[in-house]
Amino acid sequence: MARALTKTDQNGALYTRPAMVEAAIDVAFEQDLDTLGRRAWLSDSDDSEFLPLECLVHLVREARRSYDDKAMNTLMPPLLARCEMILKSTIPHNAFPNTEQIREDILGDFSLLFVKDGSDEHPNELDYYECRFHRAFRFFRIGFLRRERALLQPLDPLPPSEVGSNSNDEEAFARVPQAFRSQSTQFGKVLQKDLVRAIDNLPPDERKAVVLRHVLGLKEESDDPSAITAATLSGVTGRTVRNRLTSAAKKLSQFK
Amino acid sequence: MSLTKQTPPLRDVLYAFSLAKETPDAELLEEFARKYPEHASELTDLAIDIIIDVGSSEDVAVTNAVEPCFSPGVSRAMSRFQNRLFEVKRTEAAGPNGRRAQPASVENPFAVLDRTGFRALVKGLQANSLFVARLRDREIDVNTMSDGFRQRVANELSTPLDVVVAHFAAVAQIPPEQFYKADEKPAVKRKCSFEEAVRTSGLTEEQQQYLLGL
Numbered sequence: 001m002a003r004a005l006t007k008t009d010q011n012g013a014l015y016t017r018p019a020m021v022e023a024a025i026d027v028a029f030e031q032d033l034d035t036l037g038r039r040a041w042l043s044d045s046d047d048s049e050f051l052p053l054e055c056l057v058h059l060v061r062e063a064r065r066s067y068d069d070k071a072m073n074t075l076m077p078p079l080l081a082r083c084e085m086i087l088k089s090t091i092p093h094n095a096f097p098n099t100e101q102i103r104e105d106i107l108g109d110f111s112l113l114f115v116k117d118g119s120d121e122h123p124n125e126l127d128y129y130e131c132r133f134h135r136a137f138r139f140f141r142i143g144f145l146r147r148e149r150a151l152l153q154p155l156d157p158l159p160p161s162e163v164g165s166n167s168n169d170e171e172a173f174a175r176v177p178q179a180f181r182s183q184s185t186q187f188g189k190v191l192q193k194d195l196v197r198a199i200d201n202l203p204p205d206e207r208k209a210v211v212l213r214h215v216l217g218l219k220e221e222s223d224d225p226s227a228i229t230a231a232t233l234s235g236v237t238g239r240t241v242r243n244r245l246t247s248a249a250k251k252l253s254q255f256k
Numbered sequence: 257m258s259l260t261k262q263t264p265p266l267r268d269v270l271y272a273f274s275l276a277k278e279t280p281d282a283e284l285l286e287e288f289a290r291k292y293p294e295h296a297s298e299l300t301d302l303a304i305d306i307i308i309d310v311g312s313s314e315d316v317a318v319t320n321a322v323e324p325c326f327s328p329g330v331s332r333a334m335s336r337f338q339n340r341l342f343e344v345k346r347t348e349a350a351g352p353n354g355r356r357a358q359p360a361s362v363e364n365p366f367a368v369l370d371r372t373g374f375r376a377l378v379k380g381l382q383a384n385s386l387f388v389a390r391l392r393d394r395e396i397d398v399n400t401m402s403d404g405f406r407q408r409v410a411n412e413l414s415t416p417l418d419v420v421v422a423h424f425a426a427v428a429q430i431p432p433e434q435f436y437k438a439d440e441k442p443a444v445k446r447k448c449s450f451e452e453a454v455r456t457s458g459l460t461e462e463q464q465q466y467l468l469g470l
Contacts, residue, residue: 003403004403007268010264010269010272010288010291010292029399029400043324062399065418065421065425066398066399066421066424066425067362067422067425067426068425076334076337077326077330077334078324080330080333080334081324081325081326081327081330082324084324084327084329084330085324089313090309090313100329103329104332104333107329107330107333108332108333108336108337111333111334111336111337112336112337112340114337115337115340115341115344116344118418125267125271128271128275131275132275135274135275135278136271136274136275138274138306138309139270139271139274139275139302142302142305142306142309143270146301146305180279180307180310180311192311193312196308196311196312197312199308200308207304207308208300208301208304211303211304211307211308212300212304215307216280216281216282216285216303216307218282228286228289228290232296233285233289233296233297233300234300235297
Protein backbone atom coordinates (compact mmCIF):
# COMPACT_ATOMS: atom_id res chain seq x y z
CA MET A 1 0.00 0.00 0.00
CA ALA A 2 1.32 3.44 -0.92
CA ARG A 3 2.44 5.97 1.64
CA ALA A 4 -0.47 8.21 2.73
CA LEU A 5 -0.61 11.78 1.43
CA THR A 6 -0.25 14.58 3.96
CA LYS A 7 -1.76 17.59 2.20
CA THR A 8 -5.15 18.67 3.46
CA ASP A 9 -7.95 20.21 1.44
CA GLN A 10 -9.91 23.38 2.22
CA ASN A 11 -12.06 21.43 4.69
CA GLY A 12 -9.07 20.04 6.55
CA ALA A 13 -9.42 16.53 5.15
CA LEU A 14 -6.36 14.68 3.89
CA TYR A 15 -6.07 14.42 0.14
CA THR A 16 -6.39 10.87 -1.13
CA ARG A 17 -5.41 9.35 -4.44
CA PRO A 18 -8.18 8.11 -6.71
CA ALA A 19 -8.76 4.36 -6.32
CA MET A 20 -7.45 3.81 -9.84
CA VAL A 21 -4.14 5.42 -8.89
CA GLU A 22 -3.84 3.40 -5.67
CA ALA A 23 -4.46 0.22 -7.63
CA ALA A 24 -1.85 1.18 -10.22
CA ILE A 25 0.71 1.86 -7.47
CA ASP A 26 0.01 -1.51 -5.85
CA VAL A 27 0.64 -3.23 -9.17
CA ALA A 28 3.78 -1.17 -9.76
CA PHE A 29 5.23 -2.16 -6.37
CA GLU A 30 5.19 -5.78 -7.52
CA GLN A 31 7.10 -5.07 -10.73
CA ASP A 32 10.80 -4.77 -11.35
CA LEU A 33 12.45 -1.57 -12.51
CA ASP A 34 12.93 -2.73 -16.09
CA THR A 35 9.21 -3.33 -16.45
CA LEU A 36 8.33 -0.02 -14.82
CA GLY A 37 10.85 1.80 -16.99
CA ARG A 38 9.22 0.39 -20.11
CA ARG A 39 5.71 1.15 -18.92
CA ALA A 40 6.61 4.70 -17.92
CA TRP A 41 7.19 5.67 -21.56
CA LEU A 42 3.73 4.57 -22.72
CA SER A 43 1.47 7.51 -23.51
CA ASP A 44 -1.64 5.72 -24.72
CA SER A 45 -4.07 5.51 -21.82
CA ASP A 46 -5.91 2.67 -23.58
CA ASP A 47 -2.81 0.48 -23.37
CA SER A 48 -3.22 -2.11 -20.60
CA GLU A 49 0.37 -1.39 -19.51
CA PHE A 50 -0.19 2.36 -19.31
CA LEU A 51 1.18 3.91 -16.12
CA PRO A 52 -0.87 6.92 -14.94
CA LEU A 53 1.18 10.04 -14.36
CA GLU A 54 -0.06 10.16 -10.76
CA CYS A 55 1.47 6.73 -10.21
CA LEU A 56 4.69 7.71 -11.96
CA VAL A 57 5.04 10.76 -9.71
CA HIS A 58 4.63 8.51 -6.68
CA LEU A 59 7.32 6.13 -7.88
CA VAL A 60 9.80 8.94 -8.55
CA ARG A 61 9.08 10.47 -5.14
CA GLU A 62 9.69 7.14 -3.45
CA ALA A 63 12.94 6.75 -5.39
CA ARG A 64 14.01 10.22 -4.30
CA ARG A 65 13.10 9.65 -0.66
CA SER A 66 14.91 6.33 -0.52
CA TYR A 67 17.94 7.66 -2.43
CA ASP A 68 17.39 5.09 -5.16
CA ASP A 69 19.32 6.82 -7.95
CA LYS A 70 18.84 3.97 -10.38
CA ALA A 71 15.05 4.13 -10.12
CA MET A 72 15.09 7.92 -10.31
CA ASN A 73 17.24 7.93 -13.44
CA THR A 74 14.99 5.33 -15.03
CA LEU A 75 11.64 6.92 -14.24
CA MET A 76 12.31 10.66 -14.30
CA PRO A 77 13.06 10.96 -18.07
CA PRO A 78 9.75 9.40 -19.18
CA LEU A 79 7.89 11.53 -16.66
CA LEU A 80 9.47 14.67 -18.08
CA ALA A 81 8.93 13.46 -21.65
CA ARG A 82 5.23 13.01 -20.99
CA CYS A 83 5.09 16.45 -19.39
CA GLU A 84 6.77 17.83 -22.48
CA MET A 85 4.00 16.31 -24.60
CA ILE A 86 1.45 18.13 -22.47
CA LEU A 87 3.34 21.38 -22.87
CA LYS A 88 3.50 20.97 -26.63
CA SER A 89 -0.25 20.55 -26.81
CA THR A 90 -1.08 23.40 -24.43
CA ILE A 91 1.48 26.05 -25.39
CA PRO A 92 1.28 26.64 -29.15
CA HIS A 93 4.64 27.05 -30.84
CA ASN A 94 3.76 30.64 -31.80
CA ALA A 95 2.48 31.67 -28.37
CA PHE A 96 5.79 33.28 -27.42
CA PRO A 97 8.88 34.30 -29.35
CA ASN A 98 10.80 31.75 -27.25
CA THR A 99 8.20 29.03 -26.76
CA GLU A 100 10.73 26.18 -26.84
CA GLN A 101 12.76 27.82 -24.10
CA ILE A 102 9.64 28.42 -22.02
CA ARG A 103 8.56 24.80 -22.31
CA GLU A 104 12.04 23.72 -21.29
CA ASP A 105 12.09 26.10 -18.32
CA ILE A 106 8.73 24.77 -17.12
CA LEU A 107 10.05 21.21 -17.38
CA GLY A 108 13.19 22.15 -15.48
CA ASP A 109 11.27 23.99 -12.76
CA PHE A 110 8.89 21.07 -12.43
CA SER A 111 11.75 18.62 -12.01
CA LEU A 112 13.05 20.71 -9.11
CA LEU A 113 9.87 19.97 -7.15
CA PHE A 114 11.26 16.46 -6.78
CA VAL A 115 14.57 17.75 -5.48
CA LYS A 116 12.82 19.87 -2.86
CA ASP A 117 10.22 17.23 -2.01
CA GLY A 118 10.24 16.38 1.68
CA SER A 119 12.18 19.49 2.65
CA ASP A 120 10.91 21.92 5.25
CA GLU A 121 10.19 24.44 2.52
CA HIS A 122 8.27 22.10 0.18
CA PRO A 123 7.35 19.05 2.22
CA ASN A 124 4.46 17.75 0.17
CA GLU A 125 3.55 19.92 -2.83
CA LEU A 126 3.80 16.85 -5.05
CA ASP A 127 0.85 15.30 -3.21
CA TYR A 128 -1.37 17.27 -5.56
CA TYR A 129 0.25 15.58 -8.54
CA GLU A 130 -0.52 12.15 -7.11
CA CYS A 131 -4.21 13.05 -6.92
CA ARG A 132 -4.91 14.78 -10.22
CA PHE A 133 -1.76 15.23 -12.20
CA HIS A 134 -3.14 17.12 -15.18
CA ARG A 135 -4.96 19.71 -13.08
CA ALA A 136 -1.99 20.24 -10.77
CA PHE A 137 0.42 20.52 -13.68
CA ARG A 138 -1.96 22.94 -15.38
CA PHE A 139 -1.79 25.19 -12.33
CA PHE A 140 2.00 24.97 -12.36
CA ARG A 141 2.14 25.80 -16.08
CA ILE A 142 -0.36 28.66 -15.86
CA GLY A 143 1.57 30.27 -13.03
CA PHE A 144 4.76 30.12 -15.05
CA LEU A 145 3.12 31.50 -18.19
CA ARG A 146 1.50 34.33 -16.25
CA ARG A 147 4.91 35.46 -15.02
CA GLU A 148 6.25 35.18 -18.55
CA ARG A 149 3.39 37.20 -20.05
CA ALA A 150 3.89 39.92 -17.49
CA LEU A 151 7.25 40.54 -19.11
CA LEU A 152 5.83 40.79 -22.61
CA GLN A 153 3.44 42.99 -24.51
CA PRO A 154 0.57 41.18 -26.28
CA LEU A 155 2.13 39.54 -29.32
CA ASP A 156 -0.80 39.43 -31.62
CA PRO A 157 -3.28 42.19 -30.84
CA LEU A 158 -6.43 42.24 -32.91
CA PRO A 159 -6.64 44.90 -35.60
CA PRO A 160 -8.94 47.80 -34.80
CA SER A 161 -12.56 46.85 -35.25
CA GLU A 162 -14.11 47.78 -38.55
CA VAL A 163 -17.50 48.09 -36.90
CA GLY A 164 -18.47 51.45 -35.46
CA SER A 165 -18.81 52.17 -31.79
CA ASN A 166 -22.57 51.94 -31.97
CA SER A 167 -22.48 48.14 -32.17
CA ASN A 168 -24.66 46.24 -29.78
CA ASP A 169 -22.67 44.72 -26.90
CA GLU A 170 -24.95 41.74 -26.40
CA GLU A 171 -24.58 40.72 -30.04
CA ALA A 172 -20.80 40.79 -29.73
CA PHE A 173 -20.93 38.48 -26.72
CA ALA A 174 -23.64 36.14 -28.01
CA ARG A 175 -21.16 33.47 -29.13
CA VAL A 176 -18.86 33.70 -26.11
CA PRO A 177 -20.50 31.04 -23.90
CA GLN A 178 -20.68 28.70 -26.88
CA ALA A 179 -16.99 29.15 -27.60
CA PHE A 180 -16.07 27.78 -24.17
CA ARG A 181 -18.19 24.65 -24.40
CA SER A 182 -15.94 21.66 -25.00
CA GLN A 183 -18.35 19.91 -27.38
CA SER A 184 -19.22 22.62 -29.81
CA THR A 185 -21.24 21.33 -32.72
CA GLN A 186 -22.79 24.26 -34.51
CA PHE A 187 -19.98 26.65 -33.80
CA GLY A 188 -17.01 25.94 -36.04
CA LYS A 189 -13.89 24.80 -34.19
CA VAL A 190 -11.69 27.27 -35.99
CA LEU A 191 -14.01 30.16 -35.20
CA GLN A 192 -14.26 28.91 -31.61
CA LYS A 193 -10.49 28.97 -31.18
CA ASP A 194 -10.29 32.40 -32.83
CA LEU A 195 -12.84 33.83 -30.43
CA VAL A 196 -11.12 32.33 -27.37
CA ARG A 197 -7.84 33.73 -28.63
CA ALA A 198 -9.38 37.14 -29.21
CA ILE A 199 -10.72 37.19 -25.65
CA ASP A 200 -7.33 36.08 -24.36
CA ASN A 201 -5.74 39.01 -26.20
CA LEU A 202 -8.05 41.61 -24.67
CA PRO A 203 -6.56 43.96 -22.07
CA PRO A 204 -6.59 42.11 -18.71
CA ASP A 205 -9.44 44.12 -17.18
CA GLU A 206 -11.66 43.64 -20.22
CA ARG A 207 -10.74 39.96 -20.46
CA LYS A 208 -11.73 39.51 -16.84
CA ALA A 209 -15.04 41.32 -17.30
CA VAL A 210 -15.96 39.23 -20.36
CA VAL A 211 -15.17 35.88 -18.73
CA LEU A 212 -16.84 36.69 -15.42
CA ARG A 213 -19.96 38.09 -17.05
CA HIS A 214 -20.37 36.00 -20.20
CA VAL A 215 -18.61 32.70 -19.49
CA LEU A 216 -19.25 32.25 -15.78
CA GLY A 217 -22.54 34.14 -15.98
CA LEU A 218 -22.01 36.33 -12.94
CA LYS A 219 -24.05 39.51 -12.52
CA GLU A 220 -22.31 42.77 -13.25
CA GLU A 221 -23.27 44.07 -9.80
CA SER A 222 -25.89 43.63 -7.11
CA ASP A 223 -27.75 45.65 -4.51
CA ASP A 224 -26.94 42.88 -2.05
CA PRO A 225 -23.56 43.82 -0.55
CA SER A 226 -22.79 40.17 0.24
CA ALA A 227 -23.33 38.98 -3.33
CA ILE A 228 -20.38 37.77 -5.39
CA THR A 229 -20.46 39.61 -8.71
CA ALA A 230 -18.15 40.58 -11.54
CA ALA A 231 -17.77 43.94 -9.82
CA THR A 232 -16.85 42.56 -6.38
CA LEU A 233 -14.39 40.04 -7.80
CA SER A 234 -12.76 42.77 -9.87
CA GLY A 235 -12.73 45.28 -7.02
CA VAL A 236 -14.53 47.92 -9.09
CA THR A 237 -18.03 49.33 -9.49
CA GLY A 238 -20.68 47.85 -11.76
CA ARG A 239 -20.36 50.88 -13.98
CA THR A 240 -16.67 50.20 -14.53
CA VAL A 241 -17.47 46.60 -15.43
CA ARG A 242 -20.01 47.81 -17.99
CA ASN A 243 -17.51 50.24 -19.47
CA ARG A 244 -14.98 47.44 -19.84
CA LEU A 245 -17.57 45.22 -21.48
CA THR A 246 -18.48 47.96 -23.93
CA SER A 247 -14.84 48.43 -24.81
CA ALA A 248 -14.38 44.65 -25.22
CA ALA A 249 -17.51 44.38 -27.36
CA LYS A 250 -16.01 46.73 -29.92
CA LYS A 251 -12.94 44.56 -30.20
CA LEU A 252 -14.96 41.36 -30.49
CA SER A 253 -17.56 42.72 -32.89
CA GLN A 254 -16.12 40.72 -35.79
CA PHE A 255 -17.49 37.56 -34.11
CA LYS A 256 -21.14 38.68 -34.24
CA MET B 257 -4.46 30.40 23.31
CA SER B 258 -5.34 32.06 20.05
CA LEU B 259 -8.46 30.81 18.28
CA THR B 260 -7.76 32.80 15.13
CA LYS B 261 -8.43 30.73 12.02
CA GLN B 262 -5.20 30.05 10.20
CA THR B 263 -5.46 30.70 6.48
CA PRO B 264 -3.59 28.19 4.33
CA PRO B 265 -0.83 29.55 2.11
CA LEU B 266 -2.01 31.13 -1.14
CA ARG B 267 -0.28 28.47 -3.22
CA ASP B 268 -2.20 25.70 -1.46
CA VAL B 269 -5.50 27.54 -1.92
CA LEU B 270 -4.81 27.95 -5.63
CA TYR B 271 -3.79 24.30 -6.01
CA ALA B 272 -7.00 23.24 -4.25
CA PHE B 273 -9.04 25.45 -6.55
CA SER B 274 -7.29 24.09 -9.62
CA LEU B 275 -7.84 20.48 -8.58
CA ALA B 276 -11.49 20.90 -7.62
CA LYS B 277 -12.97 20.82 -11.13
CA GLU B 278 -11.82 20.34 -14.69
CA THR B 279 -13.14 23.80 -15.51
CA PRO B 280 -14.11 26.20 -12.73
CA ASP B 281 -17.66 27.53 -12.73
CA ALA B 282 -19.37 30.41 -10.93
CA GLU B 283 -20.37 28.17 -8.03
CA LEU B 284 -16.79 27.03 -7.35
CA LEU B 285 -15.36 30.53 -7.65
CA GLU B 286 -18.01 31.89 -5.29
CA GLU B 287 -17.35 29.09 -2.77
CA PHE B 288 -13.62 29.76 -2.69
CA ALA B 289 -13.97 33.56 -2.79
CA ARG B 290 -16.24 33.41 0.25
CA LYS B 291 -13.95 31.01 2.08
CA TYR B 292 -10.77 32.91 1.28
CA PRO B 293 -11.80 36.54 0.70
CA GLU B 294 -8.17 37.63 1.13
CA HIS B 295 -7.29 35.53 -1.94
CA ALA B 296 -10.39 36.38 -4.03
CA SER B 297 -8.45 38.41 -6.56
CA GLU B 298 -5.85 35.67 -7.18
CA LEU B 299 -8.59 33.02 -7.35
CA THR B 300 -10.47 35.09 -9.92
CA ASP B 301 -7.37 35.51 -12.06
CA LEU B 302 -6.64 31.80 -11.87
CA ALA B 303 -10.24 30.89 -12.77
CA ILE B 304 -10.04 33.09 -15.85
CA ASP B 305 -6.67 31.66 -16.87
CA ILE B 306 -7.94 28.09 -16.54
CA ILE B 307 -11.10 28.84 -18.52
CA ILE B 308 -9.08 30.41 -21.31
CA ASP B 309 -6.58 27.55 -21.15
CA VAL B 310 -9.26 24.86 -21.45
CA GLY B 311 -10.91 26.78 -24.28
CA SER B 312 -7.72 27.02 -26.28
CA SER B 313 -6.14 23.60 -25.60
CA GLU B 314 -5.62 21.13 -28.41
CA ASP B 315 -7.70 17.96 -28.58
CA VAL B 316 -6.61 15.03 -26.41
CA ALA B 317 -6.46 12.79 -29.47
CA VAL B 318 -3.84 15.05 -30.98
CA THR B 319 -1.86 14.94 -27.74
CA ASN B 320 -1.79 11.15 -27.69
CA ALA B 321 -0.74 10.94 -31.31
CA VAL B 322 2.82 11.85 -30.35
CA GLU B 323 4.95 9.38 -28.44
CA PRO B 324 7.17 10.77 -25.69
CA CYS B 325 10.84 10.78 -26.52
CA PHE B 326 14.13 11.70 -24.90
CA SER B 327 14.24 15.10 -26.57
CA PRO B 328 16.91 17.78 -26.10
CA GLY B 329 14.44 19.60 -23.84
CA VAL B 330 14.03 16.55 -21.61
CA SER B 331 17.79 16.02 -21.58
CA ARG B 332 18.42 19.57 -20.44
CA ALA B 333 15.68 19.37 -17.80
CA MET B 334 17.21 16.11 -16.54
CA SER B 335 20.61 17.74 -16.42
CA ARG B 336 19.21 20.63 -14.40
CA PHE B 337 17.50 18.17 -12.07
CA GLN B 338 20.66 16.12 -11.58
CA ASN B 339 22.80 19.18 -10.92
CA ARG B 340 20.43 20.54 -8.30
CA LEU B 341 20.03 17.12 -6.72
CA PHE B 342 23.79 16.78 -6.50
CA GLU B 343 24.03 20.16 -4.76
CA VAL B 344 21.30 19.23 -2.29
CA LYS B 345 22.90 15.87 -1.54
CA ARG B 346 26.26 17.49 -0.99
CA THR B 347 24.71 20.04 1.35
CA GLU B 348 22.86 17.35 3.23
CA ALA B 349 25.99 15.28 3.60
CA ALA B 350 28.16 18.19 4.70
CA GLY B 351 25.74 20.02 7.00
CA PRO B 352 25.67 19.55 10.76
CA ASN B 353 22.13 18.21 10.48
CA GLY B 354 22.80 16.47 7.18
CA ARG B 355 20.12 14.01 6.29
CA ARG B 356 22.53 11.37 5.03
CA ALA B 357 26.02 10.57 3.91
CA GLN B 358 27.01 9.86 0.33
CA PRO B 359 25.17 6.89 -1.22
CA ALA B 360 28.23 4.66 -0.98
CA SER B 361 28.36 5.08 2.79
CA VAL B 362 24.80 5.38 3.99
CA GLU B 363 24.77 5.69 7.74
CA ASN B 364 23.72 2.54 9.55
CA PRO B 365 21.96 3.67 12.75
CA PHE B 366 22.26 0.11 14.08
CA ALA B 367 26.06 0.24 13.92
CA VAL B 368 26.35 2.19 17.16
CA LEU B 369 24.47 -0.46 19.14
CA ASP B 370 26.43 -2.72 21.41
CA ARG B 371 24.96 -6.02 22.57
CA THR B 372 23.01 -4.32 25.34
CA GLY B 373 21.65 -1.72 22.99
CA PHE B 374 20.78 -4.37 20.46
CA ARG B 375 18.86 -6.38 23.06
CA ALA B 376 17.06 -3.23 24.20
CA LEU B 377 15.99 -2.55 20.64
CA VAL B 378 14.74 -6.12 20.25
CA LYS B 379 12.66 -5.66 23.36
CA GLY B 380 11.42 -2.22 22.34
CA LEU B 381 10.20 -3.48 19.00
CA GLN B 382 8.62 -6.54 20.65
CA ALA B 383 10.52 -8.67 18.13
CA ASN B 384 13.42 -11.11 18.31
CA SER B 385 17.13 -10.94 17.50
CA LEU B 386 16.80 -12.54 14.07
CA PHE B 387 14.19 -10.03 12.91
CA VAL B 388 16.15 -7.03 14.17
CA ALA B 389 19.32 -8.40 12.58
CA ARG B 390 17.49 -8.46 9.25
CA LEU B 391 16.60 -4.82 9.80
CA ARG B 392 20.20 -4.04 10.65
CA ASP B 393 21.45 -5.83 7.56
CA ARG B 394 18.96 -4.09 5.22
CA GLU B 395 17.40 -7.34 4.16
CA ILE B 396 13.84 -5.98 4.15
CA ASP B 397 12.36 -3.84 1.37
CA VAL B 398 11.65 -0.40 2.82
CA ASN B 399 8.72 0.14 0.46
CA THR B 400 6.83 -2.72 2.07
CA MET B 401 7.17 -1.35 5.61
CA SER B 402 4.31 0.65 7.07
CA ASP B 403 4.92 4.27 8.02
CA GLY B 404 4.06 3.35 11.58
CA PHE B 405 6.75 0.70 11.70
CA ARG B 406 9.42 2.97 10.22
CA GLN B 407 8.55 5.65 12.73
CA ARG B 408 8.65 3.15 15.57
CA VAL B 409 12.14 2.02 14.61
CA ALA B 410 13.25 5.65 14.34
CA ASN B 411 11.86 6.34 17.80
CA GLU B 412 13.52 3.29 19.32
CA LEU B 413 16.86 4.24 17.78
CA SER B 414 16.40 7.94 18.63
CA THR B 415 17.37 8.63 15.02
CA PRO B 416 15.67 10.88 12.43
CA LEU B 417 13.13 9.03 10.33
CA ASP B 418 14.80 9.87 7.03
CA VAL B 419 18.12 8.44 8.24
CA VAL B 420 16.37 5.20 9.14
CA VAL B 421 14.56 5.11 5.79
CA ALA B 422 17.80 5.79 3.92
CA HIS B 423 19.43 2.92 5.81
CA PHE B 424 16.66 0.48 4.93
CA ALA B 425 16.69 1.65 1.30
CA ALA B 426 20.42 1.19 0.85
CA VAL B 427 21.95 -1.91 -0.65
CA ALA B 428 21.80 -4.88 1.72
CA GLN B 429 25.12 -5.47 3.42
CA ILE B 430 26.64 -6.95 6.52
CA PRO B 431 28.57 -4.31 8.43
CA PRO B 432 32.04 -5.69 9.21
CA GLU B 433 31.91 -4.60 12.81
CA GLN B 434 28.74 -6.55 13.51
CA PHE B 435 28.71 -9.86 15.31
CA TYR B 436 27.63 -13.19 13.82
CA LYS B 437 28.20 -16.75 14.86
CA ALA B 438 29.49 -18.37 11.66
CA ASP B 439 33.19 -18.31 10.84
CA GLU B 440 32.59 -16.71 7.47
CA LYS B 441 30.75 -13.48 6.83
CA PRO B 442 27.22 -14.22 5.49
CA ALA B 443 26.49 -13.35 1.86
CA VAL B 444 24.21 -10.44 0.96
CA LYS B 445 20.69 -11.66 0.24
CA ARG B 446 17.86 -10.38 -1.96
CA LYS B 447 15.58 -8.04 -0.02
CA CYS B 448 12.33 -9.59 1.16
CA SER B 449 9.04 -7.93 1.94
CA PHE B 450 8.24 -6.75 5.43
CA GLU B 451 5.45 -9.27 5.83
CA GLU B 452 7.66 -12.09 4.59
CA ALA B 453 10.32 -11.10 7.11
CA VAL B 454 7.78 -11.02 9.93
CA ARG B 455 6.41 -14.43 8.95
CA THR B 456 9.78 -16.14 8.59
CA SER B 457 11.78 -14.83 11.54
CA GLY B 458 10.50 -17.21 14.19
CA LEU B 459 8.32 -14.57 15.83
CA THR B 460 5.37 -15.60 17.97
CA GLU B 461 1.88 -15.08 16.60
CA GLU B 462 1.42 -12.22 19.03
CA GLN B 463 4.67 -10.53 17.93
CA GLN B 464 3.72 -10.94 14.27
CA GLN B 465 0.32 -9.34 14.81
CA TYR B 466 1.88 -6.46 16.68
CA LEU B 467 4.49 -5.70 14.02
CA LEU B 468 2.09 -6.03 11.11
CA GLY B 469 -0.36 -3.77 12.90
CA LEU B 470 2.03 -0.85 13.32
